[in-house]
Amino acid sequence: xxxxxxxxxxxxxxxxxxxxxxxxxxxxxxxxxxxxxxxxxxxxxxxxxxxxxxxxxxxxxxxxxxxxxxxxxxxxxxxxxxxxxxxxxxxxxxxxxxxxxxxxxxxxxxxxxxxxxxxxxxxxxxxxxxxxxxxxxxxxxxxxxxxxxxxxxxxxxxxxxxxxxxxxxxxxxxxxxxxxxxxxxxxxxxxxxxxxxxxxxxxxxxxxxxxxxxxxx
Amino acid sequence: xxxxxxxxxxxxxxxxxxxxxxxxxxxxxxxxxxxxxxxxxxxxxxxxxxxxxxxxxxxxxxxxxxxxxxxxxxxxxxxxxxxxxxxxxxxxxxxxxxxxxxxxxxxxxxxxxxxxxxxxxxxxxxxxxxxxxxxxxxxxxxxxxxxxxxxxxxxxxxxxxxxxxxxxxxxxxxxxxxxxxxxxxxxxxxxxxxxxxxxxxxxxxxxxxxxxxxxxx
Numbered sequence: 001x002x003x004x005x006x007x008x009x010x011x012x013x014x015x016x017x018x019x020x021x022x023x024x025x026x027x028x029x030x031x032x033x034x035x036x037x038x039x040x041x042x043x044x045x046x047x048x049x050x051x052x053x054x055x056x057x058x059x060x061x062x063x064x065x066x067x068x069x070x071x072x073x074x075x076x077x078x079x080x081x082x083x084x085x086x087x088x089x090x091x092x093x094x095x096x097x098x099x100x101x102x103x104x105x106x107x108x109x110x111x112x113x114x115x116x117x118x119x120x121x122x123x124x125x126x127x128x129x130x131x132x133x134x135x136x137x138x139x140x141x142x143x144x145x146x147x148x149x150x151x152x153x154x155x156x157x158x159x160x161x162x163x164x165x166x167x168x169x170x171x172x173x174x175x176x177x178x179x180x181x182x183x184x185x186x187x188x189x190x191x192x193x194x195x196x197x198x199x200x201x202x203x204x205x206x207x208x209x210x211x212x213x214x215x216x217x
Numbered sequence: 218x219x220x221x222x223x224x225x226x227x228x229x230x231x232x233x234x235x236x237x238x239x240x241x242x243x244x245x246x247x248x249x250x251x252x253x254x255x256x257x258x259x260x261x262x263x264x265x266x267x268x269x270x271x272x273x274x275x276x277x278x279x280x281x282x283x284x285x286x287x288x289x290x291x292x293x294x295x296x297x298x299x300x301x302x303x304x305x306x307x308x309x310x311x312x313x314x315x316x317x318x319x320x321x322x323x324x325x326x327x328x329x330x331x332x333x334x335x336x337x338x339x340x341x342x343x344x345x346x347x348x349x350x351x352x353x354x355x356x357x358x359x360x361x362x363x364x365x366x367x368x369x370x371x372x373x374x375x376x377x378x379x380x381x382x383x384x385x386x387x388x389x390x391x392x393x394x395x396x397x398x399x400x401x402x403x404x405x406x407x408x409x410x411x412x413x414x415x416x417x418x419x420x421x422x423x424x425x426x427x428x429x430x431x432x433x434x
Contacts, residue, residue: 106398109405150429154412181323181415188326192409195371196428198398203431211416212367213424 001165004065006030006058006080007072009040012096015142016069016134016173017044021051022145023172028054028061037061047143062087067094067165070121071139074099077117081124089127092162094169095186096134098193107197109190116187118156129162131155132186133170133177135193136208142173149173151208154180154189178211218382221282223247223275223297224289226257229313232359233286233351233390234261238268239362240389245271245278254278264360279304284311284382287338291316294334298341306344309379311386312403313351315410324414326407333404335373346379348372349403350387350394352410353425359390366390368425371397371406395428 003020005013008029021027021044029044031037034057041055054061058080062068068088072080074097081088095118101110114120118132133155141149153175157163167177180189199207220237222230225246238244238261246261248254251274258272271278275297279285285305289297291314298305312335318327331337335349350372358366370392374380384394397406416424 108401154416156412178416179419180412181419184325185412185415188405188408188412191405192412195373195397195402195405195409198402199371199395199428199431202396202398205431207428207430209426209428211413211424211426214416214420214422 001066001169002026002028002064003067003069003169004028004030004061005069005071006084007070007076009036010071010139011143012071012139013040014044014047015139016071017053018047018145019142019173020169021045021048021053024051025172026052028056028065030056030058030061032058047145058084059087062091065091067092067169069094070096073097074117078112078120078124081121085125088125091128092165093121093125093128093130094134094166095121095130095132098135098190100194100197102197105201107194109194111187111190115184116190118186118190119183122183129159130183131157131162131166132183132189133166134175135189136196137175138206141206149175150210152176152178152210154178156180156183156185156189158183178214218283218386219243219245219281220284220286220386221245221247221278222286222288223301224287226253227288228360229288229356230257231261231264232356233288234270235264235362236359236390237386238262238265238270242389243269245273245282247273247275247278249275264362275301276304279308282308284309284386286311287313290314291334295329295337295341298338302342305342308345309382310338310342310345310347311351311383312338312347312349315352315407317411317414319414322418324411326411328404328407332401333407335403336400339400346376347400348374348379348383349400349406350383351392352406353413354392355423358423366392367427369393369395369427371395373397373400373402373406375400395431
């Protein structure tokens, strides 16, 4: 698949990009700056070892993409989506950010009025086919290519045909996808990450989860 | 420990009661009717095979208990807690119900204004030491004593000294407890069960989760 990673100059773009490039996908790193995007693309390629990785401005990498990954910070995602809404029309858009307020050893869900960041993206880009996934994975873990990610990811969305490609990408990124129902369930998944962060504080760990009871998903 | 199971005449009381009795705890089944409580206690004992199981009215089983398990339905829990609030003073109280609205193949979190059923119980019984746990387990699974429960449970609460006994009981019921931080996190755990139910619909399964990344919890 052709995968555009918007705001892909950060750690998520690096690690997820390298994993997807290594799995044979064509990865395009997007940024507001074409120069920074190309720099990041070179880093992705270096990490992956081989593969097809390019870089460009966000608005240049979206049109050819089969899947557009939103890889900006939670607090920047709404503005980014609104700015790109026209280009995102009919595109499969992966929302993976978690709107959490973290401090004093605690984490709290600070979701938008729409219920979740993914639903907000769907509201702001009505023509997009928003799928929500990968919330459970700390972005820094993607870049450790030699270390298996011991996690499932719950994938929510209202367009089953859009979920399929996203679930395939999750699998290629090393994470088992579980269909978690409609996009309105994303609020529960995003919010639950606050619990995972709390557990990290308590156990000084980096935790995630696996769904039990569906061995062959 | 002495464990009182309020509203213990249902499936949760039967299975959880049998597991805890089998692990050596003194189990007291509570009900509004002493007669029904004694009947249920006999069933618990029969399922457990051996152990110490008694039954009585809710208000008679609470005073001697080390831990009081709220085993009523979510929609009945607030009224039950308010009616028993005086007796629950200083007691360790386990809240395990999930306020979900389920229908049309979907599940939605229908939590109270307090954020979660556990927090509502804490508000309604201010002197109680409320701990929230076991939300992830379908109550019918407890009664299948010969079948391991492939699940962790996230335990939340504001009183660490109250969490310890509850976590021990979870372990004795066959479920690994994970400390999930303050009671305010219970809203995320209770709400997430809506996702588990959605997954059950999609996969025609009975799913739960295991937390990865803390092997020795």
